Amino acid sequence: MARVELKQVKKSYGSVEVIKGIDLDIQHGEFCVFVGPSGCGKSTLLRMISGLEPISDGDVAIDNEVVNDIAAADRGLAMVFQSYALYPHMSVRQNLSFGLENIGTSKAEIAEKIGQVSKMLQIDMLLDRKPKDLSGGQRQRVAIGRAVVREPRVFLFDEPLSNLDAELRVDMRGEITALHRRLGNTMIYVTHDQVEAMTMADKIAVLRLGELEQFGRPLDLYNRPRNIFVAGFIGSPKMNFIKGTVAEGGASITFDTGETMALPQSGFDYQPGQKVTLGIRPNHVSLVEGGSVSMSVKSVEQLGGESYIYGALKDGTLLTVHLSGQISAEIGEVLTIEGDADEVHLFDTESGLSLRHD
Amino acid sequence: MLALQRKLGVNRLAWAFLLPNLILFGLFAFLPVILNVFYAMTGGDNVLLADRPDVGARNFVTLLDCENYLDVNSCREDKFWRAVWNTVRFVILQVGFMVGFALLTAIILNRDIRARGFFRSVFFFPVLLSPVVVALIWKWILQREGVLNAFLDWTGAGGINWLVDAQWAFGWSVFISVWAHMGFYTLILLAGLQAIPRDVYEAALMDRANAWRTFRRITLPLLAPTMLVVLILALIKGVQTFDEVYAFTGGGPGTATTFIIQYIYEEGFAGAPRLFGLAAAASLLVAGVLVVLTLIQLRISRNNVDG
Numbered sequence: 001m002a003r004v005e006l007k008q009v010k011k012s013y014g015s016v017e018v019i020k021g022i023d024l025d026i027q028h029g030e031f032c033v034f035v036g037p038s039g040c041g042k043s044t045l046l047r048m049i050s051g052l053e054p055i056s057d058g059d060v061a062i063d064n065e066v067v068n069d070i071a072a073a074d075r076g077l078a079m080v081f082q083s084y085a086l087y088p089h090m091s092v093r094q095n096l097s098f099g100l101e102n103i104g105t106s107k108a109e110i111a112e113k114i115g116q117v118s119k120m121l122q123i124d125m126l127l128d129r130k131p132k133d134l135s136g137g138q139r140q141r142v143a144i145g146r147a148v149v150r151e152p153r154v155f156l157f158d159e160p161l162s163n164l165d166a167e168l169r170v171d172m173r174g175e176i177t178a179l180h181r182r183l184g185n186t187m188i189y190v191t192h193d194q195v196e197a198m199t200m201a202d203k204i205a206v207l208r209l210g211e212l213e214q215f216g217r218p219l220d221l222y223n224r225p226r227n228i229f230v231a232g233f234i235g236s237p238k239m240n241f242i243k244g245t246v247a248e249g250g251a252s253i254t255f256d257t258g259e260t261m262a263l264p265q266s267g268f269d270y271q272p273g274q275k276v277t278l279g280i281r282p283n284h285v286s287l288v289e290g291g292s293v294s295m296s297v298k299s300v301e302q303l304g305g306e307s308y309i310y311g312a313l314k315d316g317t318l319l320t321v322h323l324s325g326q327i328s329a330e331i332g333e334v335l336t337i338e339g340d341a342d343e344v345h346l347f348d349t350e351s352g353l354s355l356r357h358d
Numbered sequence: 359m360l361a362l363q364r365k366l367g368v369n370r371l372a373w374a375f376l377l378p379n380l381i382l383f384g385l386f387a388f389l390p391v392i393l394n395v396f397y398a399m400t401g402g403d404n405v406l407l408a409d410r411p412d413v414g415a416r417n418f419v420t421l422l423d424c425e426n427y428l429d430v431n432s433c434r435e436d437k438f439w440r441a442v443w444n445t446v447r448f449v450i451l452q453v454g455f456m457v458g459f460a461l462l463t464a465i466i467l468n469r470d471i472r473a474r475g476f477f478r479s480v481f482f483f484p485v486l487l488s489p490v491v492v493a494l495i496w497k498w499i500l501q502r503e504g505v506l507n508a509f510l511d512w513t514g515a516g517g518i519n520w521l522v523d524a525q526w527a528f529g530w531s532v533f534i535s536v537w538a539h540m541g542f543y544t545l546i547l548l549a550g551l552q553a554i555p556r557d558v559y560e561a562a563l564m565d566r567a568n569a570w571r572t573f574r575r576i577t578l579p580l581l582a583p584t585m586l587v588v589l590i591l592a593l594i595k596g597v598q599t600f601d602e603v604y605a606f607t608g609g610g611p612g613t614a615t616t617f618i619i620q621y622i623y624e625e626g627f628a629g630a631p632r633l634f635g636l637a638a639a640a641s642l643l644v645a646g647v648l649v650v651l652t653l654i655q656l657r658i659s660r661n662n663v664d665g
Contacts, residue, residue, distance in 0.1 A: 098563075
């Protein structure tokens with residue numbers, strides 16, 4: 001187990017700064033997920049921790065020891081790559097043993113460790129096969145096994161499930177979290193899939209354009225996003241955003257469509273006349289006859305136990321309503337909706353920051 | 359076109375398109391091979407097949423008649439066997455050095471070194487030269503009053519008659535051949551090196567493999583299929599060596615640098631009488647060796663595609 005700290009870590013390629021001073025403190029045994037859209041720098045940040053990518057400025061510390069100048073091989077980390085990066089000419093057994101042979105582990109010990117790990121990951125029947133003879137899921141297990149067998153201080157995962165099909169991804173997600181529970185090691189996991197992040201992480205670091213947008217527990221990010229980006233990125237389907245202005249007296253918001261809705265009277269700092277964006281998750285919107293906001297239906301998805309209605313407000317703002325049960329609506333039908341005032345989020349439209357103060 | 363296809367049918371139209379190439383290929387490749395077999399089975403120095411007496415396998419017997427194949431003096435056609443053993447020695451040395459140096463160069467050029475593009479061009483440049491130009495450049499450098507001896511004289515070491523001494527002439531023939539062709543094989547090996555995924559090396563780094571173990575356990579095995587192709591290509595090319603060495607040493611001193619293709623050329627075309635039959639028989643034997651090498655290369659290539 002190990003604590004990983006990043007202090008004002010930066011990375012530049014020439015004049016282009018791709019990681020813009022990130023501070024992060026990942027505690028012993030935590031499962032931390034770096035999440036963000038493509039190009040946000042999450043994989044670069046992971047590679048900087050691994051030592052595969054040199055850092056331009058700041059410090060990376062593992063167990064309070066700054067490792068900036070320590071080679072990747074000597075940091076005591078193991079990495080699972082997006083492409084698995086298995087040695088194609090070696091059998092599964094050789095893939096697992098290579099790292100141990102490199103540090104002079106005895107043959108008996110190697111055999112014992114491979115036996116334990118392969119049994120744990122259910123790859124013991126594949127030990128004599130080459131990677132090309134394995135399925136995607138099996139390759140992924142071997143790649144994880146190669147990391148586990150070395151007993152590293154920290155596990156690094158770089159989008160390890162992105163090459164798997166949806167069903168296998170869900171299975172592997174469960175297996176990796178189970179592995180974390182069993183081993184108790186610090187794990188850092190990179191993904192662009194916020195569902196993976198929400199289901200696996202103890203802590204999530206949301207990144208955008210090389211900056212840390214928010215770092216915290218999954219439900220804290222979901223319930224109290226710091227800004228519009230995090231609010232929109234965390235949660236599926238994504239949060240609805242409706243622009244408007246706080247009305248005189250501050251009791252309600254007048255949307256750009258001219259419709260109004262009552263605002264929560266506590267928990268937020270806003271001023272009458274302030275341009276704000278109201279955020280509300282699709283499951284906190286309900287269809288109410290005579291509701292304050294009207295929406296024209298664009299499409300409907302019926303999943304059996306739940307329904308999604310996609311529509312647009314009068315000004316073209318897109319909106320999603322998530323309802324339980326089988327709700328039908330006609331395309332083009334105008335429905336009136338109401339949001340749960342206790343579940344709304346308010347953001348300053350200009351800065352994008354949350355107006356929540358507690 | 360559709361009307362023509364309807365008239366001739368798809369198969370006949372395909373043959374019609376292939377015909378010009380087939381005629382040319384047949385005229386300049388298949389026909390000479392067939393004629394070569396006839397020449398090998400006939401004797402005399404008459405070029406017209408009709409005027410050549412049938413000798414059966416006598417030309418092959420003449421070439422292969424040896425009391426001890428390791429002692430060329432015991433062979434009836436000792437020039438042939440001198441050329442064979444020169445070629446064997448040449449191919450072993452040339453291919454060994456060439457593949458070794460090409461691998462070393464490719465590994466260096468694959469690294470993130472300064473002016474990498476320039477050095478890649480430098481190593482490839484000799485491949486673009488005509489074999490005769492290569493031979494003349496080195497002849498000017500190595501002749502008695504050449505550049506190298508001028509330099510050695512200037513340093514006080516004294517010049518050597520490089521092209522008159524049999525050992526030196528052979529050694530320089532190997533060197534020049536390596537120098538002239540190494541760039542081509544370096545390029546193939548470089549492509550092979552670049553095809554090895556970067557993340558496999560990163561995985562090896564995370565697995566704490568040092569540079570030597572990474573080379574031995576990752577680079578070499580993953581480069582092995584490319585190495586085999588390079589080896590076979592270099593072997594075939596080595597057996598076919600003629601023009602640049604012929605222009606460089608003329609096969610001498612004596613027969614020190616006479617290789618098998620030069621033997622065939624001299625027996626069939628340069629000497630008197632012109633022993634077409636003997637030359638054709640020798641060329642069929644060489645062709646047999648080259649076919650075997652080519653089949654090995656095809657098998658390896660197919661395995662690579664399948665694997």
